Amino acid sequence: MKIVRTVTEVRNAVAPFSEVGLVPTMGAFHEGHLSLFAAARKESDAVVASLFVNPAQFSSGEDLDRYPRDEERDVTLAEEAGIDFLFAPAAGVMYPPGYQTWIDVEELGRRLEGEFRPGHFRGVATVCCKLLNIVRPRRAYFGQKDAQQAAVVKRLVADLNLDVEIRVLPTVRDVDGLALSTRNAYLSPAERETALALPRALATKDPAKARAVLVGLDVDYVEVAELDGQRVLAAAVHVGRTRLIDNVILDIPCQDSSWLGRTKKGEDR
Ligand code: AMP
Numbered sequence: 173m174k175i176v177r178t179v180t181e182v183r184n185a186v187a188p189f190s191e192v193g194l195v196p197t198m199g200a201f202h203e204g205h206l207s208l209f210a211a212a213r214k215e216s217d218a219v220v221a222s223l224f225v226n227p228a229q230f231s232s233g234e235d236l237d238r239y240p241r242d243e244e245r246d247v248t249l250a251e252e253a254g255i256d257f258l259f260a261p262a263a264g265v266m267y268p269p270g271y272q273t274w275i276d277v278e279e280l281g282r283r284l285e286g287e288f289r290p291g292h293f294r295g296v297a298t299v300c301c302k303l304l305n306i307v308r309p310r311r312a313y314f315g316q317k318d319a320q321q322a323a324v325v326k327r328l329v330a331d332l333n334l335d336v337e338i339r340v341l342p343t344v345r346d347v348d349g350l351a352l353s354t355r356n357a358y359l360s361p362a363e364r365e366t367a368l369a370l371p372r373a374l375a376t377k378d379p380a381k382a383r384a385v386l387v388g389l390d391v392d393y394v395e396v397a398e399l400d401g402q403r404v405l406a407a408a409v410h411v412g413r414t415r416l417i418d419n420v421i422l423d424i425p426c427q428d429s430s431w432l433g434r435t436k437k438g439e440d441r
Pocket of ligand 1: 341343
């Protein structure tokens with residue numbers, strides 16, 4: 173595996189290949205990332221994993237500074253997963269002085285996560301668009317764990333006529349049901365126990381029942397939403413200082429959104 177840090181380097185690296193797979197990540201690899209790597213490996217001549225903790229998707233007061241980073245460990249895991257090129261740019265490579273162009277997926281980017289993390293999807297959409305333009309992969313791989321992120325990326329790919337296929341892979345969970353996430357590392361053992369309410373709540377597949385399971389937790393939202401034509405029950409909760417998100421896919425195909433149940437912070441239902 174080759175570690176590449178500049179746009180020219182990664183472009184030159186993938187130039188000989190026609191079936192390039194890209195897996196965008198923020199590092200601190202876990203089985204969720206590895207499942208995307210495996211899918212990409214199966215379908216591609218060359219696999220690029222990007223490792224970039226994108227400052228643009230964190231707002232001030234969020235966890236950018238303490239976000240887990242361990243490049244050495246990530247290099248080993250990526251190598252074992254058969255990644256060909258690890259693209260690990262410095263922030264100045266992605267956002268050089270004078271940078272001023274942003275992608276705003278307007279309506280979709282303001283709902284759910286976008287409501288509680290203003291500007292988050294502007295940062296996500298911009299960095300993903302840049303990575304897709306830099307690597308120009310045939311396919312890019314995302315996790316259902318971040319269902320709204322995957323929907324935002326699919327939206328921008330369609331809206332901006334990008335020539336790439338977006339693959340969304342199932343959420344990988346721990347044996348206790350908690351979706352794997354880099355942020356789980358913040359949880360104390362007691363907080364982790366508390367956090368198990370999140371997958372339990374979502375397993376009800378019902379927003380009112382889910383909210384009942386989450387009583388006592390600081391809930392940002394528990395909401396049925398249509399994302400990329402698929403109905404999901406999605407939730408975000410705070411456990412101590414850690415904010416966790418998760419979702420489950422609901423079975424019935426979505427016809428329209430008028431009937432969707434909705435329970436939110438400050439609402440009674
Ligand atoms: P991150 O490094 O957290 O930005 O995640 C990089 C990619 O891995 C994103 O597409 C995530 O949706 C995906 N991912 C993160 N956690 C999981 C998980 N538990 N299962 C499947 N995919 C995941």
